[in-house]
Amino acid sequence: MKKRFVILDGSSLFFRAFFALPPLTSPTGEYTNAIFGFANMFLKLWEELKPDELVIAFDKSRHTFRTELYPEYKGTRDKTPDELKSQIPLLEAFADALGVTFLEKDNYEADDIIGTLATQAAAAGYDASVVTGDRDALQLVRPGLRVLMTKKGISDLKEYDEAAFTEEYQMEPLKLIDLKGLMGDTADNIPGVPGVGPKTATKLLLEYGTLENVLDHAGEVKGKKLQERLTTFAEQAQLSKTLATINCDVPDLDAPGAYSVHPDAAKFTTFCQRYNLKAVLTRGKKLLAKLAAEEKGESLTLSADGGTKAAPAKTGKGTKKAASDAPAMPDLSTIDVVMPDGHIVFDWKDCLHAGLRFDDGKHVDDLKLMAYLLHPEATEYTIPALLAEFFPEEVQPETALLPPPMGEGDREAVERVVRAAYQRLLPPMRAQLDKLGLTKLYEDIELPLVPVLFEMEQTGVFVNRDHLAEKAEVIGDRIKGLEDDIYTLAGKTFKINSPKQLGAVLFEDLGLPPVKKTKTGYSTNAEVLETLRYQHPIIECILSYRLWTKLKSTYLDGIAALIHPETGRVHTSFNQTVTATGRLSSSDPNLQNIPVRTEQGKEIRALFEPGEGYDAMLSADYSQIELRLLAHMSQDENFIEAFREGQDIHARTAAEVFHVPIEDVTSEERRRAKAVNFGIVYGISDYGLSRDLHISRKEAAGYIDEYFTRYPGVKAFMDKVVEEAHQTGAVTTMYGRRRELPAIHSKNFNQRSLAERMAMNTPIQGTAADIIKIAMIRASRMLKAANVKSRILLQVHDELVLEVVKEEIPKVTEILKEAMEHAADLSVPLVVDVNVGKNWAEAK
Known part of the structure; x- marks a missing residue:
């Protein structure tokens, strides 16, 4: 079987990846969209093509032998965006981590490196493939050398061999340079012959064979103007062909045979953690494990937990012994460690829920909160990622941070490693907080808020299960009635939740004007339906149907499953490290997305009542904060x-x-x-x-x-x-x-x-989020100092919800107004509206 030689046009593919994805950044703010897109495409190609040798070619600079011949070459292109330039070193580091050769050369373009190596590989008997987004590379197609051309974005590829090229262009691949000589190339600012387009150029080449032959017979072609242009611009046409020709003789390159791949799993893991490329890391680890298993003659399958597992390969003389699974490694960020000299932790609230307590006199530092304040846009915070960020030159991959495979007696060893990691991270993270002016926010707002949220989560909020079941049945009937109304207005039954079927009903059967189309048909999203709201009564029914089905599934069916069987309460989680603006979010269940001023929302809120020993619900809400x-x-x-x-x-x-x-x-x-x-x-x-x-x-x-x-x-x-x-x-x-x-x-x-x-x-x-957090801390302390039974249950954006006892309502109202209205000193008064009711809806 032929060996496979694959060379990637790094410049073209990296550029395409950059513009195919929105701006993505690492936890420390570096742009990562180009490397993210390229890395995923690279790993996909590596898995599918299974190359024996692999090269990434890249343009070193805009100055090449072509610009010396024609200074205007590629002169119309925009300057490379700084956001893209900054990611080129990341591409080199990515290639280095995977042991892939990254090549660039003074005075030559990536195309020339590609042409030289690909043609040499084909001549040496390799099965050579070029992956690119630049059609100029099609001139390289020949026996043993194919070009994989990106069609859309960077993942959809079209394969060109000699037959495919000839079918599309009606000529042999090398004639592409003659074609460019005649018609030029606006993308590269190659002039060609003015007035000669693809059709005329193709016709001339089919008749005369080469550019030179066309120019030699310029006086014979049909059309006086065309004859004049071919004669006048003959020298320019020859220059254009030279500019379009890939140089397949770049000096001082190692010949094929020197480009095998030697991945370094440790480097790759550190690289991905450093730039928060979690999806790339997951995909890459699986691929490396699969390739390693295949090299040993084993096949690789997915285990039940989604990981990879090597299975023995069958041979004619029996089977090889299966490779043993690697020992499970704990996630460093989930291990709670009690520090004897002040209890550095990762997620203090989780530690409190786990039963970990701290002496009042000892200071607590929460590395997760610090990481959040430093990188509020990040989607995840882990100790390995932080170590890779603050100690990029010396940190090992996450598995190397742990002791050897653990048994029951190794807990202390793990804690020693984790404690060392925590103590190592604290000084540079505190220094970074100081540098960015975030220390006061951390110490005065975020950290003191943790015990308040913990108590709220522990308390939970009571839900009347009988009313919940009744409401679920009533709303179920209401949804069924809306379904019937929709079918009557449509004149037929169909799947209302199917965008395809709904689109056909609205825009074909009922003749409503289509507002927007997608790749799969008509768009029926909320924005489209809002635009059509007053054009047909079916739209109002569909919007109501969608709202009620969402409320039922999320807040009726969903909450029912989350009610504690003994207390009758649901215990939502208040997430302190999720939103980039500083707002708290809630989950399991999400109580912050219940519609505020609609009847539907009120019906859901009415299900939340004071628990046993309490008389009413109280809502304290900032007015237009x-x-x-x-x-x-x-x-x-x-x-x-x-x-x-x-x-x-x-x-x-x-x-x-x-x-x-x-x-x-x-x-x-x-x-x-x-x-x-x-x-x-x-x-x-x-x-x-x-x-x-x-x-x-x-x-x-x-x-x-x-x-x-x-x-x-x-x-x-x-x-x-x-x-x-x-x-x-x-x-x-x-x-x-x-x-x-x-x-x-x-x-x-x-x-x-x-x-x-x-x-x-x-x-x-x-700032509104900061103020409500300050108010929560103040209110919690003041309620405890007053020794009242009433307590805070929920925070929903600008509102605090409490369950109260009747005789404490005046005192609690006074405390909340004092705590909330004086949480900040502004040029205008902060005003709090306080309402009381037998359930949350009445209090709101």
């Missing part, structure tokens, strides 16, 4: 005045925008002003506002312009925040919480615009 923060942070005089005078801010805005006295503002004008107020906080565009209010973009733009005219301080604040984000690549809250925005420098308009909207919103939303 984000708008008040916008007034304070922008120092807009009109905004500040409205809040200080206790005016209805939406009515005041309507009066300003629509030029009417505040007492004459209509409910519709107030509704529109409210949408503008909250839209401004989130950096809304005229398109977004027009969609929300069902008005034209021109009218929406007029509202926004008038708003900024009336509130110039807000406009100045927003502009300043975006400008600073462009300068620093990050934004901060009043309390120093930091969010990196790497896409703020993107050349992609949509990505950059999204980052700019995040820049406008994060300081406001993040």
Whole structure:
């Protein structure tokens, strides 16, 4: 069997990967979208092609022998984005970790390295393959050498051998350079002959064979203008052919036979951990294990837990012994270690749930909280990743951090390793917090919040199971009724949850105008249905059906399974290290996504009641905290005045925008002003506002312009925040919480615009999150100091929910108002609305 030689056009594929994916960053802010896309494609190709030798070729610089011949060569191309340039060293490190040769050469392009090695390999009897996104490489196709060309993105490939090329181009592959000589190439700024396109060039080559022959017979071709052009630009055509010709004789390259692959699993693991490439690491480990097993004559299968397991290969003389499974290694980030001199931990709240307690006099440090504040955009925090970040030159892969295979008696050995890792990480992580101004946020807000959240999770919230079962049955009947209404309006039955079938009903059977199409048919997402809401009664039924089915599955069926059988309570988890803005999220169940002001949401909230020994539910809710923060942070005089005078801010805005006295503002004008107020906080565009209010973009733009005219301080604040984000690549809250925005420098308009909207919103939303956390800490301490029985159960965005006893309601109300309204010193008052009811819905 022939050996396989594969060479990748690193420059072309890396470039495509960069533009195929949105901006991705490592925990420390380096761009990683290009290396992520390339690495996944590389591993897929390695597994499928099974090369014996493998090379990545790359352009070293724009200056080559071609630019010496023609300085304008590739001169029309944009400058390589800095976000892409910064990832080239990552590509080299990736190749080094996998023991793959990375080649670049002064004065030559990657194409020339590819051409030289690929043709040499084919001539030496290899089965040679070139993987590229550049069609110039098709000229290399010949016996023993094929080109795999990317079609869309970087994963969809089309294979070209001689037959495939000839079928598409009607000529032999090498004639591609003659074709380029005639018609040029706008992408590379190769001039060719003006006025000669692909059809004319192909016709001429089919008739005369080569560029030189075409030029020799220029006086014979049909058309006087074409004759003149071929004669006038003959020298330019010859130059164009030279520029398009891949040099297959690059000097000082090792011949095929020197490019076998020698992966270093340790280096590969460290590299992936350093740049948070979890999917690449998982895929790569499985591939390396599979290749190692195949080399030993074994096959590799997936084990029941999703890992890999080597199985014996059958041979004519029996079977080889199966390779033993590697011992299970514990996840360093889940081991709780009690420190005798102050109890460094990774996820303090989890430690508390596990029964780990700390003396009051000892300070606790939580490495996970530190990691979150340093990298709020990260999706996961682990000790191995942190070690790779802070000690990149010396850290070993995660398995090397552990002692040999463990038995029951090895717990102490594991704890020693973990303790050493924790103690090692604390100083540099604290130093980084100090450097970024995050220490006060960590020590005064995030760390003291942990015991408060722990107590809330332990307490849980009581759910009336009888009412829950009744409500599930009622809503089930309601969903069935909506199904019947939808079938009647459609004139037939179909799968409502099938986008394909629903699209056919709406846009073919009922003739509604299709708003957007996808690869698989018509889009029927929420945005599309909202656009069509008033065009047919079936739309309202479908929206209601979707809402009720979601609420039933999530909050009725879902909660029923989570109720503790003895206490009758559900114990949601409050996630402190998930959102980039600093807001808490909840899960199992998620109690923060219940619709706030809809009847459906109220029906769900009514199921949450005070537990045994308590009389009522109490809700303490900040009133318009984000708008008040916008007034304070922008120092807009009109905004500040409205809040200080206790005016209805939406009515005041309507009066300003629509030029009417505040007492004459209509409910519709107030509704529109409210949408503008909250839209401004989130950096809304005229398109977004027009969609929300069902008005034209021109009218929406007029509202926004008038708003900024009336509130110039807000406009100045927003502009300043975006400008600073462009300068620093990050934004901060009043309390120093930091969010990196790497896409703020993107050349992609949509990505950059999204980052700019995040820049406008994060300081406001993040500061609101900081204040509610301060309020929770204050309220918890004050309730304990008052020795009351009433207690905090939930935090939902700007609201605290408590279960209270009747006689304590006045005292608890006073405590909450004091704790929450004085959590921050602003230019406008913080106002808290307190309501009490027999369930959460009544209290809300």
